[in-house]
Amino acid sequence: MKRIAVFTSGGDAPGMNACIRAVVRGAMYHKVEVFGIRRGYSGMIEGDIYPMTSRDVSNIIQRGGTILKSARSRRFTTAEGRQQAYDNLKALGIEGLVAIGGNGTFTGAEIFFNEFKIPTVGAPGTIDNDLYGTDYTIGYDTAVNTSLDAIDKIRDTADSHDRVFFIEVMGRDSGYIAIQSGIGGGAEFVVVPEDLSEPVSSVIKTLKQGFVKKKSSSIVVVAEGEKEGRATEIAEKIKKSIDVEVDIRVTTLGHIQRGGVPSAYDRILASRLGLGAIEGLLRGQKNVMTGIVNNRLVYTPFIECITKDKPISDDLLRMVHILS
Amino acid sequence: MKRIAVFTSGGDAPGMNACIRAVVRGAMYHKVEVFGIRRGYSGMIEGDIYPMTSRDVSNIIQRGGTILKSARSRRFTTAEGRQQAYDNLKALGIEGLVAIGGNGTFTGAEIFFNEFKIPTVGAPGTIDNDLYGTDYTIGYDTAVNTSLDAIDKIRDTADSHDRVFFIEVMGRDSGYIAIQSGIGGGAEFVVVPEDLSEPVSSVIKTLKQGFVKKKSSSIVVVAEGEKEGRATEIAEKIKKSIDVEVDIRVTTLGHIQRGGVPSAYDRILASRLGLGAIEGLLRGQKNVMTGIVNNRLVYTPFIECITKDKPISDDLLRMVHILS
């Protein structure tokens, strides 16, 4: 393999730039030419592809977002779009790809390989930490720290006014951000999508215990779940059904969780995974995602990453209960 | 004056603890006894009042919120409530008050003095910076930095996806936080309550200019105004009336703006104003708010602080326009 390309796709995550840097520098170290594709599959179809060198990735390790940009591409879901993408890669002599992204990204790569035999190695870039095949995804640690910083700030206000705060964090199918920022923030209760029981009565029970213990303020962390607004919904129900007088507020952290200077953990993880991806690709890996499992670099077939669940440990849910 | 008390009232603001510390240590320096009243006028009525010493305010200068807590008191709006408050103060021999808060706090203090002749000196503690009689209020600088930090994070995501973001910051009657975090965050447009014109067409015009300049992402900062949700409302209107295809997102910063470790500026401002308040009270000031105007400590009658406006400089609005 003489020439490869790297791109980012799906929601951006802090540390993606550190990963791009590792791919580019790793490629150069192994004397392989490397191209950057802008805006993921969109840029692949539009031919927005340019050669990269070591200098293009200078001084980006600490930057949030992705210098290669990201976008959704409807055209890549069509055979015509993928053909165009392939033609562009072929014209440039690109023989392999490193894809930084999540489920959707790897699904696209899998389909693309089946049609055109261009191998891809993936690196897991998503704040949600919901990918099977790696203990942590790039951006997750930063997102938890950002949420925690927000929870710390809100605790100041909650304590000053003896209020109950419902804080909604990101996490559509996965409560990882919620559970870890809940434990770290000393939350009294955490609502996660994985728990299918109706949380309202449990929250009420916990809050009442707090009143008995004379806790003057409480924090409930809620993963957004299906769609934004879950915290508001739960808070409304509780306001109606609680008999003690409490001052309840809701705040939704929103997009701040995706941005920011990547944490040490994310920079190192992204560097390891980026280097693992390029070196895996050069050694013949294909259609696998690189991950860190039990501190070791592993490659897992895309198909497993996409289809298998990564459940939250019961230990963590137990910790919230004991420590609050 | 041998014995005074200090309390915080209204919304909490970062730096209130630094101000409490300065009042307590200033009182002790001048050999005056000082009491703390918990939860503002509520605690004054309930007699939740305790003696404070230098040690009670150790290691609090860097903490957000207020160790004296804050609350709204309906009873203090009644003659009976105020009588009870006075009886409690009298029983403890408290001869003067330092009140850290905003408009509502000072209105209460003014009424209380007219009835019971207990003098109050106020210190302006509110993140909104909407008080006449001081260039800056305690908590404002921290709130702007918190907003700016959030805007920086969102800019990462906006740039990575070529999106337009509407970011709602606090500011009911005042656009101070919006204008300063907008300039500092390099926003393309800022919507403030002081501007009575319909912002939608101006925002559209600015966004279109950006598209011409090939700016790939934009940030519009919106002060919440009358009630939360203004950013969503404006964004909806724009989505309907804009003809180019743009990916528009809305995020509301919410309560994180009230909390957090106070900035250097707020700690020093709070220390100066707290010391100014206690020393003013001891020198016979009453029913005035201490403030910093043109770098000098001044005292302004409550009545002026409450009734006079503090307009945003036109220079700042002009700067947003030129620099975006």
Next chain:
Amino acid sequence: MKRIAVFTSGGDAPGMNACIRAVVRGAMYHKVEVFGIRRGYSGMIEGDIYPMTSRDVSNIIQRGGTILKSARSRRFTTAEGRQQAYDNLKALGIEGLVAIGGNGTFTGAEIFFNEFKIPTVGAPGTIDNDLYGTDYTIGYDTAVNTSLDAIDKIRDTADSHDRVFFIEVMGRDSGYIAIQSGIGGGAEFVVVPEDLSEPVSSVIKTLKQGFVKKKSSSIVVVAEGEKEGRATEIAEKIKKSIDVEVDIRVTTLGHIQRGGVPSAYDRILASRLGLGAIEGLLRGQKNVMTGIVNNRLVYTPFIECITKDKPISDDLLRMVHILS
């Protein structure tokens, strides 16, 4: 076991408070009385021991340092001192101990058990991450993030002036902080105590390669090693032996690395380890340190933790080389 005590000992580390909180709340959950011992073995000898409840550990999870304080105790190295400590514990009916600290702490606990049969379970609290028996120690992740934040700041200045900076980080026998903050900070070279070769010529070679690549600034991260000042020493040698004209500066990060708000990772790690320590103690563990190895909670005999090495992975050193 009906009554236990917890203490912190050795250098303080961010997250120790989160660990104390988990021990106290875990004990209460299991209906066991818990006492706090101030200033480690010193307080044990002086009888500075007090009962703790859930409220004593409210709102401390986010605080740096240790509310139980820490100190070195010469008297505990004497038989008389340890006898006094034992007498105090016995008088209070304390049957087991949780010790949060490092090598010295656990050595003391081991000796104490041999003499008086009071079992101890340890939790690894040290920023150096140099303890066998756990992948990470409490405080390490925060210290790396603090170092990284400093390196990012210094990189601004290095880039603006085309300078070479030598940055000395903590790490007496261990290069963990150096290597991870070096990778995360994009350092051109990292000097660690584990590498016994003379680093000067390697650093010079790397710097010269940078000049060839027209890198305009460079960062070299140096672990302090035996004693503070190693970075200065190496920088001096290099100034003398390099033939190109370069502006070389040295900065020593010092004690800021020990303090600060603990990171998400450290709060969760500390919570898990604190809970693991108290529950281990109650289940009959003794003279072991609780740790997380490959994401699982494990107990390792003190004697192994003290005597076994925890080498830095060669992969990390290789990464610095490839990515710089």
Next chain:
Amino acid sequence: MKRIAVFTSGGDAPGMNACIRAVVRGAMYHKVEVFGIRRGYSGMIEGDIYPMTSRDVSNIIQRGGTILKSARSRRFTTAEGRQQAYDNLKALGIEGLVAIGGNGTFTGAEIFFNEFKIPTVGAPGTIDNDLYGTDYTIGYDTAVNTSLDAIDKIRDTADSHDRVFFIEVMGRDSGYIAIQSGIGGGAEFVVVPEDLSEPVSSVIKTLKQGFVKKKSSSIVVVAEGEKEGRATEIAEKIKKSIDVEVDIRVTTLGHIQRGGVPSAYDRILASRLGLGAIEGLLRGQKNVMTGIVNNRLVYTPFIECITKDKPISDDLLRMVHILS
């Protein structure tokens, strides 16, 4: 005036990029062409000058350092060097300059004007806040916040171990950073260059008062003064002359104070001053520095800025004393 150039010179300061951005965008708003000169007077002599547009200053408002870089130039102190600089500017048709820097920068500009009649307007960029003609200089607020953040971290350790810490901050001739970070950090004593008395006995007196009050830890902030190492020197003297047993540590903050994401205050100040500089130049101002005095934009002749002192207010020194 149809064409101007902007450069940064002297030590870098956070906010310089925000100032460059304001100059460039201000120039474009007024339909004036703008060039950037790299590495200050060095680049002016070497002809390292390039045209800038609005896009060159996109997304830089939040970055530390200076994208135009900075350097010292010995050649500019010679008539030959300045002639070369003039020839380069003339060849490009540059009619006026905006210089962002400090004393040395403005001295150079003054001499240059006397010889070649190219007018310069300056903007004060230095973390030391030691320039007459403005209440605050660009970078000062960020530097104080950085120092404060370090002091907060060190306080964690000082409290945990009952230690006395001497913290050395920047400030050669000026104690501004020391005094403000000392007040904000709740320091027990602040040593500034402006105070010519021997500080050792005063520090000892203060420390002893603390021991009487049973303060368990103390922070002394020391401005570096003539050369780095002052804190160590004072600490050594005190160790020798104090009779109580105290654990004294010294830490020097060093270059981290120059870098980092600029604070809200610095971004807005830099924007105002940059815009003020370019608009002043276009309106015919020359050899003046733009500043903010009592919240108003003013222009002060370089000669006054260079020669006049800006003393620290006695009020601030008094505050340290009362509040500690």
